[in-house]
Amino acid sequence: MVRMRIAVTGSTGLIGTALVRSLLADGHEVVRLVRRPARAADEVEWDPARQYVDAVGLIGCEAVVHLAGAGVGERRWTEAYKREIRDSRVLGTATIAEAVASLETPPRVLVCGTAVGYYGDTGDRTVDESDPPGSGFLASVCEAWEAAAAPAEEAGIRVAFARTGLVVAREGGAWGRLFPVFKAGLGGRLGNGRQYWSFISLHDEVAALRHIVDTDGISGPVNLTAPTPLTNREVTAAMGRVLHRPTLFTVPPAALRVALGDFSEDVLGSQRVIPRKLLDSGFTFEYPSIDGAIRAALR
Template structure:
C-alpha cells in the first residue's frame, strides 16, 4: 500500500488518528480533510454542513476513507444532539461522495464509516451483513448514512461500508470512560447483563481497514467486529480480571441507567447486538484478537 495518496476525514478522532499513523508508516501520503484553516500541504479545508469541498484536493487520490461524524455516546441524547448526530453523518457523506462521483479520475476505493447500530436490538440472535436493518434511532441514522455513500458506488467507485462495533482502546471511547469505575472495584453488569456487546480491538480495526483497502473484490457492508461477541455480564467479568479487581454481583438496573444517561442508555447500553464479521473473515482476514481476554490484555 506504499506510495498511495489517501484522503481521510475524521482524522483527529480515536479511529482516524490511529489509522493515519499506520497509513503513513506504510509509506502512503495522507491528506486530511479538516474543518479549520489547513496547516501544511497534507491538509485541505472542507465544510460538510455547507457542502464545501475542494475537488482539487481529491484529484489523484487512490483511496478515500471517511470517518467524520459527531460523537454518539459522549453526551445525553437531546433532540438537538440527535439532529447533529444525523446531520453530521448525512451531510459529510453527501458532500464527499458527491464530489468523488464528479471527479474526472476518481479514486479506486471509498471506505465510508458506518456502525452496527444498523441492526437494532438483535437479542441473542446472530446477525451478519445479509441481515435486515432493525428499529431505533441509530438504525435510522445508519440507513441514511449508508444511502449517501451509494452515490459513490453508483459512479463506479468500489465502496465499502465500515459497520463498526464497540472499539476497545486505551486512547478513548467507552472503555476509557468505564475503566476508572472498574479500577475502584465497582464495575457491574448493566441492565439484564444478557445483552450482547460486539467489540473489536483498535489494532484489529486499523488492520482490517488496511486489509479492505487492498482487497479489491470487497464492496458493500462489512462488519468490523471480532468473531466472538460476548454478553455484557461476560464483558464485565473479563474487564474486572484485566484490571485485577472484583466486580459487583448486583447489576445496575435499566431504569437507573436511563435516569443517569438518558435515551442513549436504551440503544447504546441495554440493547444487544450479536454481530458476526462474516464478510471480513471470508476475505481471509486473520484477527489479532479473537477473544475478549486477549484484546483487553493487549489494550490495557
C-alpha cells in the first residue's frame, strides 16, 4: 500500500474522526484543517466563513477529503440555521476548491462529502447517481454545495461527491439519537413508517471514502448507502430485534413538526437510493444488512 499525505476537513465529526483514525492506523499522514490558529504540525488553519485557508499547509497532499459543515439534524430548522447549513457547505467547499486549484502541484483527488438529500423525496422510486436533483431545501443545498467545487474540476483535479445516507453509528448523527430511545423501549416508527431510509454503517462509510480516494476511475456523484434501502417500519423492526426491545410507539407527523420545524419534512420524506457507482467499481460492503450495521455500531 502506498502511503499518502491526506488533508481532511471536519476531522472531529462523526465520519471525520473515524476516517482519520483509519488512515493513521494504515500509516498515512493526515493533515487536519481546523477553524483556529494551527497548534500542531498536523494542523492547517482555515475559516470557511471568510473563505480563507492556509494553502501552504496543503502542499504535498495527494488527496483532500472535505467533510465539514453544520449538522443538519443538530438543531431546529429556523431560517437563520438554514442559512448556516447552506453557507457552511457552499462557502466551505468553494474555499477548499479554490485553495487546491491554486497549488502548483494540486492533489490528484478532492472528495467532497455531500448527501442523498440531493434527490429530494423519491417515494417508492429507486434513484442512483444518474438521477437529477429533487426539490426542497436540502436538495437545493446539495446542488449548490456540489457546484461550489467547480474551481477544482476546472483545474483538472479528479472531484468526487460522496452523497452519504443515514450513518448507523452508536454516537453522533441521527442514529446516535435513536439508540438511547430504542434501548429504553420507547422506539417506534416515524409517521406511517413507509418512507425509505437509505442507511450505511460507519465502517462502510469510511471504507467507501477510502475506496473513492484510491480508485482513479471514480469521479462525480457517488452514493454512499447500503445496497438495499429499507422503510422506516423495517428499520424500526430491526432495531427492536437487535436490541431486544419493544417498538410499539409511533411518533405522529404533527409532533415531529413541532420538534424539528421544516426538518420534519425531510425526516418523513422517502429516499430509496442505490449505490450504483460503488457496486460497479467493485466495492464490497462489510455490513450490507441493517441488522449487521446495527450490531457493528453496538460493538
